[in-house]
Amino acid sequence: RRERALLWGVLVAAWEAAWGQLRYSVAEEMPKGSFVGDVAKDLGLDLPALRDRGVQLMQEGEGQYFALNMNTGHLFVNERIDREEICGRKSDCVLKLEILLQGQMKIYKVAVQVTDINDNTPAFQLSEFVLKTSETASKGSRYLLPSAQDPDIEQNTVQTYALSDNKHFYLDVQTGPDGSKFTELVLAKALDREEAAFHELVLRASDGGEPARTGTARIRVAVLDANDNAPVFSQAEYTVRVPEDVPVGSRLLTVNATDADDGINSEITYTFRKITSKASQLFNLDPKTGELIIRSNLNYEENESYELEIQAQDGAGLSTRGKILVCIDDTNDNVPEITVSSSVTDIAEGEPAGTVVALLRVRDRDSGENGEVSVSLPEGLPFRLEKSFEDYYRVVTSRELDREEVSEYNVTVRAADGGSPALWSSAVLALRVLDVNDNAPVFAEARYSARLPENNAAGALVLRVRAADADWGQNARVRDISNSARQLFSLDSRTGEVTVRGPLDYEERKYYEATVEAKDGGGLSAHAKVHIDILDLNDNVPTL
Structure with a gap:
């Protein structure tokens, strides 16, 4: 526990903002499940929120070297990590991860430093080779020997060379300007082909690991007649x-x-x-x-x-x-790549300007102008792009959306590089605008009028009122049309037909006025006036 606490302190101290929010270190070839870092604690995220917000771990390249435990918030080794296979002889081997909190549309960057272990033995290209030299070669003659290869770095790569005991040759190890070591076989004692036509030597290459690893190659020196000039x-x-x-x-x-x-x-x-x-x-x-x-x-x-x-x-x-x-x-041979990291398919009309509808990552593997990417949206759409983090962009609304104006959008995101000719790619975001009840019903006429002869039959049609709603679905359905003269007139809320309940008498009342109301599924309503004139019939006998 004390060692783990000490390691944790070192890891915390190694955080830096040069590439991302978190930086950890792990040795190559650690077994699957090995602890790398407590992401939840380091980012200040509580575990229920980590599980509920939808977390996605994205890794560059084909390997899935790490995984995130949603129950503990720990980052752990998911598969074998071979530093030499991933980074070759680079001294700084860093694997870059991205943690996406989909619920918050937040990106956290994690850099994991992969440290070298001494897991490779120095090896010569050939296990045995022949070196030819003249018997007249003078003392101090030098013969270039093959170098051993060790994919490890720093102390774990080749550090020393040694030659088996013999009386004719010794080894001179030199270091080049780039730090690489090369060896030369130096003649210490004159050769005599008649005494020995061949000399068998063993060259050993050792690295600086603990324990050190050693590779060998056999050298067979063939003694020939004079050749006093090297190429x-x-x-x-x-x-x-x-x-x-x-x-x-x-x-x-x-x-x-x-x-x-x-x-x-x-x-x-x-x-x-x-x-x-x-x-x-x-x-x-x-x-x-x-x-x-x-x-x-x-x-x-x-x-x-x-x-x-x-x-x-x-x-x-x-x-x-x-x-x-x-x-x-570099040539411009890579098309810009657009990755939709997170997006919504539905948005309610009336949402404020600046509402995020998609998070995109746009990158081009070329360099210089060939890798410089410009991202654009079509003109005339109520959306704009905002650069959020390095090669990430957010697509946000530039104003409130109105479903009654446009109910669906297909937004084409276009990415073009700076090459000549430029390469480009595109992605389409499909977005549906959801209705809110922002429109009240509207009567076809603000005032309706009709004429009806007296002594009419019950149920006679007087007139028909009509109301419509610009909204959608339940918000557009006119659920109720009512009137204020229910005792004399009936109003069918489905058809809008106004009928009379019984016979009317001109001599009793010459006209009627009422108010009709239309109400949609969201509770918004509208009103209109209805005026009905009663026509006189000759239905009364003169009296003295």
Whole structure:
């Protein structure tokens, strides 16, 4: 518990805002389920809120290296993490995560530093190789030896070389300007082919891990007749720049080395002396001509440059080393990617301007102008874009929406890069505007009038009133039409027909006035006036 508390203190102290809100550290090859960090505590989120708000953990790349326990709020290792496979020889190996709280439309960024462990043994490209030298070689003659490869970094990579005990050779280890170590076999005692035609040596490479790992290679020194000149490259370092879309099979450059000797001693063979497995899949060096050929497609987004160590060896075994630096230029070969991280499909009319309807992530894997993306919405729509965080955008309303004006929107988000010609992509957000009861019924006429002869039959149709509502669904349904003269007249709330309940008498009353009311499903109402004139009939006998 004390060690875990100490580790927790270190992790908390390592938080920084350079990339995101949280930063943790975990060693590679930790078992599945290993604790990484308490996300809920570090973000100040209570566990019920974490579960109820809908949390999504998004990770870049194909691997799903981490998972989030919704019950504890802990971030833990979800699958095997191999630092060398993910980051190669980069000293700073960081996996970037994003935690989306969908209920709040909030993004939290998490950076997990993957630290190296000593899980790789130094290895030579060949377990056994032959070195040829002349019996007339003088003391101090040097022979370049192959370097061991160890994918680990810093102290865990190759630190020391050692040579098996012998009386003719010793080992000289040198460090290049870039910090890499290379070894040379140095002749300490003159050779005599008649005494020994071969010398068997063992070269050991050890890393600095605890415990250290060691790899070996067997060296067979073949003693030949004199070859007193080693090849010499025309340049110590060759540099070439190529676009990433250079066709497979293209010749990038030709290296050239010369040897002052004659015959077989001047015949030069070109090989890669030190090359990564990835680079070996991309480049081929012709052993006779020295031409560097593209074997498969380059990708600037995977690697911007490759450093290739080469070797020129003459027919008698003397060699020299050189270097090729291949710099890759970016081309506009990636379309901007639009990811809808969160969105709503329904929004009530009348919501205030600035209401968030979608959260988008827009990015382009190209660099420079090719990776600069502009995002836009069609003109004339009541929506606008707001940049919320790095490559995240929010789509928000620019004014209140009115369902009676437009009931549905298909909003096209367009992302275009700065390349020439520009590449673009789009995504469509479908949004339905929900109705609220913001419209009262409206009568077709503010005042209705009719004429009815007296002595009419009960149930006679007097007139028909009509009301409509601009809303939708229950809010648009006129549920009730009533009148204020219910004793004499009936009003059908469904059809709007006004009928008389019984016969009317002109001599008793010459006209009637009433008020009718229409009410929708949301309780809003409207009124209209009704005027009915009674027509006189000759239904009375004169009296004296």
